[in-house]
Amino acid sequence: MDLAGRELPSGSARLEPYQNWLLHDAFYSPPQSEPHPVAAFVLANRGIGISMADLFALFGSDINDGPLLAESAIELHHPLAEDADYQVRGVIESVERRRSRRIGPFDRITCRFDLYQADDLAATVTNVFAVPRADQDGAP
Amino acid sequence: MTELPSWKLDQVDAARMKTLALLLADPNPIHLDPAAARRFGVADGPVNQGPSTMAMAVNMLLAAFPGARLLSYRARLLGLVLAQDSVEGGGNITSREILDGQERVRCRLHLEVPGRGRVLDGEAVLVLPAADGNS
Numbered sequence: 001m002d003l004a005g006r007e008l009p010s011g012s013a014r015l016e017p018y019q020n021w022l023l024h025d026a027f028y029s030p031p032q033s034e035p036h037p038v039a040a041f042v043l044a045n046r047g048i049g050i051s052m053a054d055l056f057a058l059f060g061s062d063i064n065d066g067p068l069l070a071e072s073a074i075e076l077h078h079p080l081a082e083d084a085d086y087q088v089r090g091v092i093e094s095v096e097r098r099r100s101r102r103i104g105p106f107d108r109i110t111c112r113f114d115l116y117q118a119d120d121l122a123a124t125v126t127n128v129f130a131v132p133r134a135d136q137d138g139a140p
Numbered sequence: 141m142t143e144l145p146s147w148k149l150d151q152v153d154a155a156r157m158k159t160l161a162l163l164l165a166d167p168n169p170i171h172l173d174p175a176a177a178r179r180f181g182v183a184d185g186p187v188n189q190g191p192s193t194m195a196m197a198v199n200m201l202l203a204a205f206p207g208a209r210l211l212s213y214r215a216r217l218l219g220l221v222l223a224q225d226s227v228e229g230g231g232n233i234t235s236r237e238i239l240d241g242q243e244r245v246r247c248r249l250h251l252e253v254p255g256r257g258r259v260l261d262g263e264a265v266l267v268l269p270a271a272d273g274n275s
């Protein structure tokens with residue numbers, strides 16, 4: 001299954017003021033009206049039109065099988081805002097087969113999520129997942 | 141290179157992971173249930189979500205540069221952070237430049253759990269507030 005280049009279903013997300021407060025607190029950050037910069041990750045995760053479980057199923061994995069967030073990059077083109085609607089578009093940018101001593105063979109899957117506020121690109125979140133794969137001889 | 145002030149979080153809080161699981165819509169039980177983390181052979185306690193660990197490093201940067209605005213941030217997650225861990229961080233400024241009249245700093249940064257080693261490394265670019273307070 002060739003996943004690279006596949007667009008993910010788009011969707012939207014909004015950080016209500018009480019959610020913004022809770023997110024600052026969950027991030028060990030003093031609550032304030034401007035969202036924490038890493039809120040971009042949360043908005044991307046919640047706003048893309050596919051659940052995490054379904055995203056990992058698309059990868060041919062299961063959320064309980066140990067897919068890991070290996071890397072993440074956030075670009076903030078504008079400061080984030082609470083109580084604002086963000087349209088989220090996503091694409092699977094690349095899939096690379098790798099091997100590590102710790103988890104054996106795995107696919108390094110890069111997904112990019114673009115967050116738009118009223119047609120302006122507000123933030124880009126690029127996540128790299130390490131998805132364990134069975135050895136071709138069937139060994140885990 | 142100028143070093144960032146050292147930074148420490150005394151204890152990672154399992155209750156905050158539960159809040160974040162709801163906000164992220166992340167159903168992975170290893171962030172909620174110590175038994176699940178043990179059952180999957182991942183850890184002996186709830187595992188902090190990656191974005192929470194990433195946020196800790198941003199907190200360190202914003203403590204070092206009050207009033208600054210983060211423009212970009214790249215993090216590699218190298219190890220697990222567990223409930224009740226303490227987390228320590230550091231880094232350095234690798235470059236400074238003036239762009240459009242604003243000072244930008246680029247930093248390398250890292251976090252580690254004492255006794256288990258490095259859990260995150262990364263880099264970030266921030267724009268500093270103007271001397272008159274307007275960023």
